Amino acid sequence: MSIKLSIVEDQKDIREMLEALFKGSSNIQFQKSFADAESALNELPDLNSEVVLVDIQLPGKTGIDLIKQLSESMQSTQFIVCSSIEDSETIFEALRAGANGYILKSETPSKLVESVYEVQNGGSPISTQIARKVIGSFKDKEVPSSDWKNLSNREKEILDLLSKGFRYKEVAIKLFISTDTVRTHIRNIYEKLQVNSRTEALNKVYPRN
Amino acid sequence: MSIKLSIVEDQKDIREMLEALFKGSSNIQFQKSFADAESALNELPDLNSEVVLVDIQLPGKTGIDLIKQLSESMQSTQFIVCSSIEDSETIFEALRAGANGYILKSETPSKLVESVYEVQNGGSPISTQIARKVIGSFKDKEVPSSDWKNLSNREKEILDLLSKGFRYKEVAIKLFISTDTVRTHIRNIYEKLQVNSRTEALNKVYPRN
DNA sequence: AGACAAATCACATCTTTATGTGATCTATTG
DNA sequence: CAATAGATCACATAAAGATGTGATTTGTCT
Numbered sequence: 273m274s275i276k277l278s279i280v281e282d283q284k285d286i287r288e289m290l291e292a293l294f295k296g297s298s299n300i301q302f303q304k305s306f307a308d309a310e311s312a313l314n315e316l317p318d319l320n321s322e323v324v325l326v327d328i329q330l331p332g333k334t335g336i337d338l339i340k341q342l343s344e345s346m347q348s349t350q351f352i353v354c355s356s357i358e359d360s361e362t363i364f365e366a367l368r369a370g371a372n373g374y375i376l377k378s379e380t381p382s383k384l385v386e387s388v389y390e391v392q393n394g395g396s397p398i399s400t401q402i403a404r405k406v407i408g409s410f411k412d413k414e415v416p417s418s419d420w421k422n423l424s425n426r427e428k429e430i431l432d433l434l435s436k437g438f439r440y441k442e443v444a445i446k447l448f449i450s451t452d453t454v455r456t457h458i459r460n461i462y463e464k465l466q467v468n469s470r471t472e473a474l475n476k477v478y479p480r481n
Numbered sequence: 482m483s484i485k486l487s488i489v490e491d492q493k494d495i496r497e498m499l500e501a502l503f504k505g506s507s508n509i510q511f512q513k514s515f516a517d518a519e520s521a522l523n524e525l526p527d528l529n530s531e532v533v534l535v536d537i538q539l540p541g542k543t544g545i546d547l548i549k550q551l552s553e554s555m556q557s558t559q560f561i562v563c564s565s566i567e568d569s570e571t572i573f574e575a576l577r578a579g580a581n582g583y584i585l586k587s588e589t590p591s592k593l594v595e596s597v598y599e600v601q602n603g604g605s606p607i608s609t610q611i612a613r614k615v616i617g618s619f620k621d622k623e624v625p626s627s628d629w630k631n632l633s634n635r636e637k638e639i640l641d642l643l644s645k646g647f648r649y650k651e652v653a654i655k656l657f658i659s660t661d662t663v664r665t666h667i668r669n670i671y672e673k674l675q676v677n678s679r680t681e682a683l684n685k686v687y688p689r690n
Numbered sequence: 691a692g693a694c695a696a697a698t699c700a701c702a703t704c705t706t707t708a709t710g711t712g713a714t715c716t717a718t719t720g
Numbered sequence: 721c722a723a724t725a726g727a728t729c730a731c732a733t734a735a736a737g738a739t740g741t742g743a744t745t746t747g748t749c750t
Contacts, residue, residue, distance in 0.1 A: 367619040368566075373612075394618045395609025403605035406615060410576040423697060435689070437680040439736065453698050459739070460696090468738070469706090470680060471646035478689055480644070633726060648706065662728050668709070668728090677708070678736090 274301040275392050278321040280312045280338065280353070281305065282330050290325065290354075290384070297385045300415070309333035317345055323388050326371075328362065334364070336369045343370030350391045354384070360405045367406070367423040373397040419465050420477050427464075430457045435474050484601050487519045488532040489547065490514065490563070491539050495586070498684050499534065499563075499593070501688055506594050511674045518542035518689040527607045532597050535580075537564040537571065545571070554580030563593070569614045576615070579625040626673050629686050636673075639666045 277300050281287040287305050294302045303319050306312035309330050312435050316324065324444075328335040339351045343464045352373035353366045366374060375384065376399040387397035398406065423431065433443045440458070444451040487508050490496040496514050503511045512528050515521035524535065533551075536542040548560045561582035562575045575583060582600050584593065585608040596606035607615065632640065642652045649667070651670050653660040676682045 312577075330599065354613070364619060367616050370620065372616065389611045392614065393609075396612035397609050398612045398616075400599045400602075400604025400606055403607045403612065404603065406619075407576050407605045407607075410573060410615075411579070426697065437676075437678055437684055439678075441736085449697085450699055452700055455738080456698075457696095458737085459655065462738080467646075469646055469648075470737080471644070471683070474680070475644075475646055480687055480689065526746085635727065650706085659729055661730055664708080665728075666726095667707085671708080679707080 274299045275388060276301050276303055276320065276322045276387060277325070278303045278312075278316060278319055278323075279305045279325040279354075280307075280309065280330065280335060281325070281327040282307050283327075286327075293381050293384065294388075297388075300385070300388060307331075309335065309338040312338060313341060316342060316349075320346075321349055323350045323352065323391055325352050325354045325384075325388075328353060328357055328366065333433060335368050336371075339366065339371055340369040352387055352391055352397065358405065360409070363402055363405055364409065374402045375399050376401065422464050423461060423477075427457055427461050430454060431461055431473060431477060432456070433477060434470055484597060485510050485512055485529065485531045486534070487512045487521075487525060487532075488514045488534040488563075488598060489516075489518065489539065489544060490536040491516050491613050492536075493534075503597075506597075507595060509594070516540075518544065518547040519620075521547060522550060522666055523625045525551060525558075529555075530558055532559045532600055534561050534563045534582070534593075537562060537575065539564055545575050548575065548580055557614040561596055561600055561606065567610060567614065569618070572611055572614050573618065583611045585609045585610065626686055626688070631673055632670060632686075636666055636670050639663060640670055640682060640686060642666065643650065643667070643679055644687060 277294055279287065279290050279294075281290060283428075286309075287307065291302065291305055294300050303321055304315070306315070309332060312324075313333075326335040327386055330338070335353065335355070339353070342349070343351060350372045351370060352375060353371045354375055354377060355362075356377045357363075358376070363374060373387055373396050375387050375397055379387075379399060381448060390397045420428070429447070430443055431442050433446060438446070440451045440454045444454045447454070462468055465476050467476055486503055488496065488499050488503075489497060492557055493516075496516065500511065503509050512530055513524070515524070517546045518541060521533075521535075522542075535544040535548055539547070542611050544562065544564070548562070551558070552560060558580045560579060561584060562580045563572075563584055563586060565586045566572075567585070572583060582596055584596050584606055588596075588608060599606045603659070629637070639652055642655060647655070650665045653663045656663070671677055671682060674682050674685050676685055
């Protein structure tokens, strides 16, 4: 079973290098290469490629936009970004756009070929430097803001209920205390967090990116 | 420069296999292996290992808890999870706990060794199957909830400001409309979302995991 | 023993939000 | 053209939230 593969890469020398590489690889059926997003957008849907290698920096529309558009119509196609960009935001955007892999151009040819096999086998090939950035984004998430650490257990409990949208009265019932006590806790929470509304407190403690 | 390495793995046969593997690898200085989290917790801080390979399923405390505790005191040490668990939640927890890599036990010995080198070079070795789960968590994030899509542009604009903690009056000023209009929009938003408070609306449209 | 943080409750006041019931104007669409 | 959705504004009321100023109790830490 050979894998139908196309590539989108504007730099002629790299494109031809990749072409030669994949044409010479077993189990890969090289289909076509494109030098820009527009032509890829037109022709790729008809090719039914199983895997598409996409560069990000393209003339005009970026590879990320290309993936975003194509991945909606070509659900069974896997897109691998092949770029030298290591910027976190770019990486995240590409992954959100629908990329199933992100490998650096600096990888060895054999790794590039292997990536194609891997993505077809249900894996997501990612260069380790890229993976580090991706993993980094996880860590931030659970870094309890110093604000949060300064809250007492009871205060955390109450703020947690507030975050779920409960009213003071409901919190009071849940915790078997009076709503006046809930108020007091919330007043103290606000003071510790230096805010003065529920939403501000939540944004401070559970930031949404 | 050989890398100081320790491992935490309760299964004797696997532990001895890994030991043999790394003892026979160049540029790796095998230090010690542990069969449970407790002994690792006691002795590892003194070993100053540069890389520690950690299994998740251990008797008593899990490898995740171990990493969580150790990574606080051993900032310059890199932890790689080596497990057969492919469950998304476990993966995320491990990464949040401080793991810098997550490889499956099914990887070939040479990949295991390579992972140690990679993590020391600033990369994050991740098995491609694991990477797929990690990437998957990115995609969900930008899936606009159907609720969100049903809001008009103006409504989205207003809800966005509400999410930042602005009061009706402030929203009104920002958008050059009256606070009564803001109220009306919010009433309509709540009706579309089937909620009846700011926090509920935000939780519906921007869920926090 | 004294200071301090945490948890509990009370009362008062003022602001913000939520909800009900209108209305006008503009596009868009069947 | 009529219906519908969107954006705008108004007035009114009730509920929820924020703020100020108290107080008591129970721990913990020095």
